[in-house]
Amino acid sequence: MAASVSSAWGLARPPKVEPRTRACQAFQSVTAERGFLPQSDPLTRLSDPQYAAWEDALDQLPKYAVAAGRGELRAWLLSLPAFPTEAAVAGGSDELWRTYLLLSFLAHGYMWCDGPGTPSVLPAGLAAPWCAVAAALDMPPVLVYATYNLANWRRLDPAAPVQLGNICCLHNFLGGIDEEWFRLIHVAIEAQAAPAMVALPAGQAAAAAGDVAGVRLTLEAITAALVAMQATLERMGEKCDPHVYYRRLRLPMSGWRNNPALPGGLVYESQYGGQPQQLYGETGAQSAVLHALDAALGIRHDPSSWLRAYLLDMRRHMPPAHRAYVASLEAGPSLRQAAEAQPGSLKPAYNECVHELEKFRSQHKAFAFNYIAKHSQRADETGTGGSDFMPALAGYRDATSQHRLA
Numbered sequence: 575m576a577a578s579v580s581s582a583w584g585l586a587r588p589p590k591v592e593p594r595t596r597a598c599q600a601f602q603s604v605t606a607e608r609g610f611l612p613q614s615d616p617l618t619r620l621s622d623p624q625y626a627a628w629e630d631a632l633d634q635l636p637k638y639a640v641a642a643g644r645g646e647l648r649a650w651l652l653s654l655p656a657f658p659t660e661a662a663v664a665g666g667s668d669e670l671w672r673t674y675l676l677l678s679f680l681a682h683g684y685m686w687c688d689g690p691g692t693p694s695v696l697p698a699g700l701a702a703p704w705c706a707v708a709a710a711l712d713m714p715p716v717l718v719y720a721t722y723n724l725a726n727w728r729r730l731d732p733a734a735p736v737q738l739g740n741i742c743c744l745h746n747f748l749g750g751i752d753e754e755w756f757r758l759i760h761v762a763i764e765a766q767a768a769p770a771m772v773a774l775p776a777g778q779a780a781a782a783a784g785d786v787a788g789v790r791l792t793l794e795a796i797t798a799a800l801v802a803m804q805a806t807l808e809r810m811g812e813k814c815d816p817h818v819y820y821r822r823l824r825l826p827m828s829g830w831r832n833n834p835a836l837p838g839g840l841v842y843e844s845q846y847g848g849q850p851q852q853l854y855g856e857t858g859a860q861s862a863v864l865h866a867l868d869a870a871l872g873i874r875h876d877p878s879s880w881l882r883a884y885l886l887d888m889r890r891h892m893p894p895a896h897r898a899y900v901a902s903l904e905a906g907p908s909l910r911q912a913a914e915a916q917p918g919s920l921k922p923a924y925n926e927c928v929h930e931l932e933k934f935r936s937q938h939k940a941f942a943f944n945y946i947a948k949h950s951q952r953a954d955e956t957g958t959g960g961s962d963f964m965p966a967l968a969g970y971r972d973a974t975s976q977h978r979l980a
């Protein structure tokens with residue numbers, strides 16, 4: 575596992591476009607209903623006609639992915655009209671996030687949903703607008719959890735909540751029940767984490783004020799959320815088959831760092847002085863939920879190991895507002911300190927949180943085994959996020975359990 579890079583993304587040159595994340599509304603606030611999901615339902619299409627050909631391409635992507643295999647999908651993507659990059663970068667934040675999603679899906683379709691082989695160069699027609707839009711959002715030019723999951727759903731009944739039974743995906747690489755369900759489980763878990771996410775700063779404020787009842791309320795909210803999250807994760811197998819996941823779904827999420835298919839990384843034609851770039855692919859490790867829980871509960875992963883470095887890298891793949899939320903929790907008083915100070919009243923509730931977080935991580939590790947490791951015959955198999963995942967997931971779980979208060 576490569577060590578963490580200190581510069582943004584580890585890219586050879588800084589982005590040319592000034593990030594204007596402060597102006598962005600999408601992903602800006604964290605609420606008890608939505609948590610880290612966007613506060614208004616994600617845009618389903620860019621209505622401006624100048625994007626029509628690109629939006630149509632996104633709709634057709636699963637069809638072309640099925641039909642292609644001899645370069646047809648790649649040739650078709652390269653035949654699209656020039657992308658209106660300037661208009662996109664000047665547009666509103668919701669539109670910009672939608673553009674980022676659109677280009678991320680099409681670029682990963684180009685990379686992973688056709689054949690033969692894996693290209694080592696992403697042509698300028700895709701690379702240039704993707705890099706510009708990503709830079710404007712202060713995000714990396716690669717598929718991330720926020721575009722794959724957080725901004726990729728709609729409600730069937732717009733008056734009913736964001737939960738399984740009322741959500742479906744906006745976009746797919748291949749389509750089908752397994753791909754949609756895999757993603758929807760993540761979206762539903764994000765919504766279930768929401769009450770705990772807003773309770774964390776309140777719990778820290780209570781800890782600073784010596785308000786034991788306030789801290790306990792937060793600890794109880796965390797435990798309740800983690801119990802609900804496990805019940806939802808358990809439903810993964812209902813509609814997402816492990817073989818389908820292993821053989822088909824995971825490939826388009828891949829990146830170009832620690833990936834044996836692209837050992838030298840990817841050249842974004844006309845960008846970064848032609849230097850290949852190495853970026854991790856999409857993974858649940860880019861969700862802010864567990865980062866936030868670790869931060870508030872005072873769970874620290876060994877700073878000297880690559881496990882901590884990997885999680886820090888994953889933060890650079892989160893929307894800037896989510897990074898800031900986690901950083902602010904990390905800078906605040908930990909609920910662990912409050913439980914240590916008031917063991918009689920808070921230790922059992924704190925330990926219950928740690929126990930449920932450990933259970934979530936154990937359960938999740940079992941899914942990673944059943945969906946990846948069990949099927950793999952390769953020694954260098956990595957997760958879609960590029961990690962040496964079995965030792966990583968065991969490490970995160972063990973670090974969690976070690977934080978139980980004696």
Ligand code: HEM
Pocket residue numbers: 759760763764807810819856857858859860861864865935938941942945946956957958959960961962963966967970971
């Ligand atoms: C079949 C289902 C799943 C599989 C096979 C899976 C696989 C993985 C793998 C391999 C990693 C290591 C990083 C990488 O290289 O990608 C990872 C990390 C992670 N995944 Fe998943 N995942 C699944 C479902 C989920 C769901 C539903 C969530 C909920 C949001 C989630 C959240 C996480 C988190 C938070 C991490 C970081 C590790 C940690 O903090 O403990 N995963 N996942």
